[in-house]
Amino acid sequence: MDDIDEKIIKMTQNGIPLKRSPFADIAGELGITEQEIIDRLKKMKEEEVIRRFGASIGHRDIGIVANAMCVWNVPDERTEEVGTIMAGFPEVTHCYERPRAPGWDYNLFTMVHSYTREDCEEVASRISEATSIKDYKLLFSDREFKKTGVRL
Incomplete structure (x- = not known):
């Protein structure tokens, strides 16, 4: 470059x-x-200096206003397996493993966007069924202050 x-x-x-x-x-x-x-x-x-060059859709502008960070308590020995299953859901836009913190048992995080909270809850329920992970919470966004990609 x-x-x-x-x-x-x-x-x-x-x-x-x-x-x-x-x-x-x-x-x-x-x-x-x-x-x-x-x-x-x-x-x-x-050369993978940039991963993609494409259009971004303002999801809130087209009515996708229910955004849920689903946090999952996944046994450490199943993280790879479960993370792969979760990432395979088309409704999941982000899937991350993060370290647990004192008082916070959750180590996998998925982001789901939809038109209603109920839709997000239904997706999380299907993910739970597919992975047999029952310990999870949905954290819904109230307001977006800033959203950008990485900048050079």
């Missing part, structure tokens, strides 16, 4: 304009062609 690659990442990480030539302004500013920007982005993706 060189200085131009870094500038391309910084100039695109907050979005690109929805127009026929979305890289034209960036190309002009960097003194390169739009095709070179596209080629560089493809190369960075192939």
